Amino acid sequence: MEIIMIYIAICDDDEKTIVQLRKRVQMLLKENNIVAKISEYSQSRLLQYDVQEGKYFDLILSDIEMPQIDGMKLAEYIKKYLPEVFIIFITSHTKYAIDAYELSVFRYVPKHIIDKKFDHAILDAIKMINGKSNQIYSITTPTRVEKIPYEKILYMEREGKNTIIIMKDGSKTHVRKSLSTVIKELNSEEFVFVDRGNIANVRNIVKIKDGSVELENGVRLWASRSRIEEIKKKISEFWGERI
Structure with missing residues (x-):
């Protein structure tokens, strides 16, 4: 079994x-x-900078009243870069509870009852993180950690020795692996080779016509004749299991 960090x-x-x-x-x-890597920040601005520079976190434990950037503003900022992150506020100030809820903060743990609430909050968050792991593609290098939910991937294309991953929002990222390696790591019926140079997310295919596969957002990928029937079969199997 793969160990999830x-x-x-x-x-x-x-x-x-x-x-x-x-x-x-x-x-x-x-x-x-549970295997985890813990980073510590005594200045909220440094955490903000690291997230802005691409540092990844699954879970953030934060105070609310801090100098420079308070926890509420920090959470709002971080969610723009890490929308899937779980944030738990651990604070003495209960007056912020409603605002924390509106920011989609996972939990709010008052310090005066931390013994009662803390362990459950952490374990519940990790349980949900692990539950999502089989639908997330992880890219881990010595300098970078990136976790991409399958549902956000539109398609992938080969570029030299790299695989370029194109998201539904138009953003891109890359991993230095072949397409065949990536699709094995994805290990999901959600993805299919359109031809040797492209993999499409089946859920985003809207039309197959004239030797091409049309995806959401008007993206069109040319498909080899030998692949058309396989693509149709994949679409049928994928949606058939969800009806």
């Missing part, structure tokens, strides 16, 4: 609180055989 950030302007939270998280992870 969870990426966690702890952000609080009080160094002692960071130490306490890290020890508590590490103990909980050890008890539940």
Whole structure:
């Protein structure tokens, strides 16, 4: 079984609180055989910069009242870059609970009842992160971690020794692997070779006509004749299981 690495950030302007939270998280992870990498931030602005520069996190534990950028503004900013991230506020200030809910913050743990709420909040978040893992393509290099939900992938194309992944929103990313390697790693009926140079997400195929596969957003990929019937079969199997 593949070991799933969870990426966690702890952000609080009080160094002692960071130490306490890290020890508590590490103990909980050890008890539940969960592998994680924990990053610590005593300045919210540094966490903001790292996320802006592409650093990835599955889970963020943050205080709310902090200098420079408070937790509410930090969460709003981070969600623009990491919309799938789980954010848990751990704070003494209960007056922000409603605002936290509106920001789609996963949990709000008041410090005065942390013993009652903390462990459940962390384990619930990790359970949901792991539940999504079989529908996420992970790119991990010494300098970069990127996790892409399958539903966001429009198609992929070969570019030299790289695979270029094109998202539904028009953004792109790449991985230094062949298309055949990538589709094996995806291990999903959701993807199909259109020809040797392209893989399409079946859920985004809207039409097959005149030797081409038309995707959402008007994207058209030319398909080899030998692939057309296989593509049609994949579409039928994929949607047949969902009707």
